[in-house]
Amino acid sequence: MSMITSRHLLNIEDFTNDEIYAVLENAKTFKEVNERPIKKLPTLRGRTIVNLFLEPSTRTRGSFELAQKRLSADSLNFSASASATTKGESLIDTAQTFDAMKVDMVIVRHKYAGTPYILTQNMDAHIVNGGDGINEHPTQTLLDLFTIQEKLGRIEGLTVGIVGDIVHSRVAGSLAPALKRLGARVIFVAPPAYQPVVPEALGAEASYDFDAILPELDVVCLLRIQGERAQGLSVPSIREYASLYGLNAARANTLMRKDAIVLHPGPMNRGVEITPDVIADPRTYVLDQVNAGVAVRMAVMYMMLGGDADE
Amino acid sequence: MSKILLKGARVVDPAVKLDKIADVLVQRGRIACVCPAGDCADVCADTTVIDCSGKILVPGLVDLHVHLREPGFEYREDIASGTHAAAHGGFTAIGAMANTNPVIDTGATVKFALDKAAEVGCVRVYQYGALTKGLAGTQLAEMADMHRSGAVAFSDDGMGIQNPQLMRRAMEYVHIFDGLIIAHCEDEDLVDGGVVHEGLVATRLGVAGQASLSEALAVHRDIELARLTGTRLHIAHVSAAASIDAIRAAKAAGDIRLTAEVTPHHLFMNEDDLDLTYNTNLKMNPPLRSETDRAALLEALLDGTIDTIATDHAPHAPQEKELEFELANFGTTGLETALSAVITHLVLPGIMDWATLVDRMSHRPRAILGIEPVTIAKGSTADITIVDPEAEIVVTKDWLVGKGKNSAFLGKTLTGVASEVIVDGTLVLRGGEII
Numbered sequence: 168m169s170m171i172t173s174r175h176l177l178n179i180e181d182f183t184n185d186e187i188y189a190v191l192e193n194a195k196t197f198k199e200v201n202e203r204p205i206k207k208l209p210t211l212r213g214r215t216i217v218n219l220f221l222e223p224s225t226r227t228r229g230s231f232e233l234a235q236k237r238l239s240a241d242s243l244n245f246s247a248s249a250s251a252t253t254k255g256e257s258l259i260d261t262a263q264t265f266d267a268m269k270v271d272m273v274i275v276r277h278k279y280a281g282t283p284y285i286l287t288q289n290m291d292a293h294i295v296n297g298g299d300g301i302n303e304h305p306t307q308t309l310l311d312l313f314t315i316q317e318k319l320g321r322i323e324g325l326t327v328g329i330v331g332d333i334v335h336s337r338v339a340g341s342l343a344p345a346l347k348r349l350g351a352r353v354i355f356v357a358p359p360a361y362q363p364v365v366p367e368a369l370g371a372e373a374s375y376d377f378d379a380i381l382p383e384l385d386v387v388c389l390l391r392i393q394g395e396r397a398q399g400l401s402v403p404s405i406r407e408y409a410s411l412y413g414l415n416a417a418r419a420n421t422l423m424r425k426d427a428i429v430l431h432p433g434p435m436n437r438g439v440e441i442t443p444d445v446i447a448d449p450r451t452y453v454l455d456q457v458n459a460g461v462a463v464r465m466a467v468m469y470m471m472l473g474g475d476a477d478e
Numbered sequence: 479m480s481k482i483l484l485k486g487a488r489v490v491d492p493a494v495k496l497d498k499i500a501d502v503l504v505q506r507g508r509i510a511c512v513c514p515a516g517d518c519a520d521v522c523a524d525t526t527v528i529d530c531s532g533k534i535l536v537p538g539l540v541d542l543h544v545h546l547r548e549p550g551f552e553y554r555e556d557i558a559s560g561t562h563a564a565a566h567g568g569f570t571a572i573g574a575m576a577n578t579n580p581v582i583d584t585g586a587t588v589k590f591a592l593d594k595a596a597e598v599g600c601v602r603v604y605q606y607g608a609l610t611k612g613l614a615g616t617q618l619a620e621m622a623d624m625h626r627s628g629a630v631a632f633s634d635d636g637m638g639i640q641n642p643q644l645m646r647r648a649m650e651y652v653h654i655f656d657g658l659i660i661a662h663c664e665d666e667d668l669v670d671g672g673v674v675h676e677g678l679v680a681t682r683l684g685v686a687g688q689a690s691l692s693e694a695l696a697v698h699r700d701i702e703l704a705r706l707t708g709t710r711l712h713i714a715h716v717s718a719a720a721s722i723d724a725i726r727a728a729k730a731a732g733d734i735r736l737t738a739e740v741t742p743h744h745l746f747m748n749e750d751d752l753d754l755t756y757n758t759n760l761k762m763n764p765p766l767r768s769e770t771d772r773a774a775l776l777e778a779l780l781d782g783t784i785d786t787i788a789t790d791h792a793p794h795a796p797q798e799k800e801l802e803f804e805l806a807n808f809g810t811t812g813l814e815t816a817l818s819a820v821i822t823h824l825v826l827p828g829i830m831d832w833a834t835l836v837d838r839m840s841h842r843p844r845a846i847l848g849i850e851p852v853t854i855a856k857g858s859t860a861d862i863t864i865v866d867p868e869a870e871i872v873v874t875k876d877w878l879v880g881k882g883k884n885s886a887f888l889g890k891t892l893t894g895v896a897s898e899v900i901v902d903g904t905l906v907l908r909g910g911e912i913i
Contacts, residue, residue, distance in 0.1 A: 178754060259800055279802035280684040281756030300804065302684025340684050368681040 550579025793882020
């Protein structure tokens with residue numbers, strides 16, 4: 168029996184609260200494994216996992232790949248530049264091709280929302296969403312939750328600010344509803360063009376005023392500002408964005424609580440949403456997130472695939 | 479030509495104040511008589527007699543907004559298959575948009591389309607010409623030539639005219655022959671890549687939305703241009719409450735010749751129908767909007783602010799729809815499900831009566847195009863739709879006869895369906911089957 172009710176992880180809604188906490192608990196064990204000199208476990212030996220990355224990604228793909236290797240799964244990387252999709256093969260054909268090869272799980276990253284669902288309709292494998300367009304990125308959320316719980320001891324009752332280009336962020340699309348469901352308060356801090364149409368649909372409040380909100384926050388989750396989306400139409404300039412919403416030392420030292428933590432899913436734009444001195448601040452846990460990412464993804468794959476052989 | 483006797487239907491035609499059980503005799507393309515049930519004496523051996531008891535007989539329905547795809551996209555639909563779909567859905571006439579390949583933007587291409595429709599089509603096809611050459615939105619097309627070749631209206635449907643001065647010049651130009659402009663109202667800057675309504679659905683699905691204002695602003699603009707130029711203006715596929723407000727105010731002012739249409743999918747579905755299965759048959763332009771918008775559209779249809787139901791029948795091939803939502807083509811088919819959807823959602827629940835249905839789906843669309851009226855009266859052209867109001871259908875790909883299977887109504891059960899269609903005195907649909 169799989170330890171997860173849902174066959175797939177397409178959206179964070181697919182995991183119940185109990186399942187999320189179980190993932191975080193298992194991830195603790197895997198995190199310890201990752202500290203050992205010999206980091207390999209036999210858990211998923213004989214299982215085949217495809218990393219179907221139809222959009223460039225380095226850290227998410229690397230994190231999944233490492234997690235697969237440490238669980239002894241056989242994995243295959245299939246990326247956009249090397250793939251048939253650039254030759255016009257449809258996603259459905261790609262899915263059916265891998266289905267015919269009898270793979271157990273597919274991790275999919277694509278620039279279009281809803282792609283993982285299409286895979287579920289065209290293959291038997293378990294599908295894990297590695298980020299679909301601006302929609303969701305559920306394993307990022309699980310590693311964010313892991314880091315929050317590890318550093319602050321709880322999730323319930325916290326106030327979390329997600330700061331940046333929310334509407335174009337799959338990170339916020341998964342993180343906000345999960346936090347809300349686990350009893351945290353979520354505030355989107357962003358200029359109007361970066362706010363989602365209906366923040367409440369993601370369980371969040373909206374604010375334009377970072378300085379007013381910052382003292383309330385237990386967790387400051389900064390998002391990457393993409394240069395092409397800040398060229399004068401959404402916000403006047405990167406400079407002005409940074410002056411209003413960037414986390415710099417002045418803000419961190421005067422407005423941010425001593426016991427608050429700073430997260431960033433990466434890659435960071437140094438000097439835009441976060442300054443180098445804040446990256447170096449002991450309250451910033453960006454590399455802990457990366458470290459937790461491998462453990463959390465090991466936990467997800469282990470829990471989704473672990474018991475399947477007995478079925 | 480043989481006669482057809484349509485026996486015992488409930489005949490509904492508000493244009494001649496008719497709503498009673500009667501027999502209708504069709505001969506030589508005309509209605510020869512409408513007489514009390516059982517009274518029709520003029521029956522001979524070669525008369526086709528059809529028992530229509532329990533059915534509703536109305537003047538042939540007209541769909542002002544159809545994409546027939548021929549020439550150029552015959553793999554999606556062609557004139558033969560598209561007119562079959564029309565007859566299957568109870569329509570005796572359709573208006574065909576110009577966004578084919580090549581675009582219908584010259585007299586010669588209008589003539590091709592009309593000749594082909596006369597040759598292979600089983601319902602009447604009224605052809606529209608492009609407003610601008612190649613639908614490029616930069617240069618007026620030869621609209622007078624197209625008018626002489628038989629085009630009855632002009633539209634760049636599929637995309638909005640972005641340049642207001644160009645739209646003004648187009649309106650002024652068709653004034654030469656009192657032409658009709660059908661406006662696809664869309665401000666592309668405000669759409670900004672949006673593929674669904676800019677509302678709850680955009681956040682829920684994690685895709686870019688397009689604001690209602692992208693339509694309403696263009697509606698306002700074109701109404702003012704129609705006021706300036708005096709040209710007849712018909713607004714295609716209205717989807718937003720804000721657009722309704724503009725149309726209602728302009729009609730109340732009474733100083734312009736303005737009409738508007740709504741599609742069945744905008745009347746009977748909203749953004750909440752889109753879920754995490756990302757059904758691309760529900761991806762259309764304009765998009766399904768909020769429940770507030772939907773309710774405003776229905777109210778406007780019932781009070782006459784919206785004149786007609788038109789389907790925006792937009793067939794696509796599977797490879798253009800079975801894709802990532804953001805990559806899939808916009809559009810749903812509509813010809814075969816429109817009448818059944820209207821009966822199911824409006825007539826049977828008592829929201830709209832049969833006479834209003836006939837007005838909105840038969841009389842008003844002909845008046846908008848300025849073509850010969852059709853009534854159920856002696857001497858009228860025999861374009862007739864007969865409806866079985868109790869027949870139930872499940873919309874499946876097999877049930878649809880058109881090439882395009884991309885129906886937003888797939889899987890739905892609908893009640894009330896066309897059983898017979900007569901075009902120019904000839905049966906083209908009988909017992910729900912194309913002849």
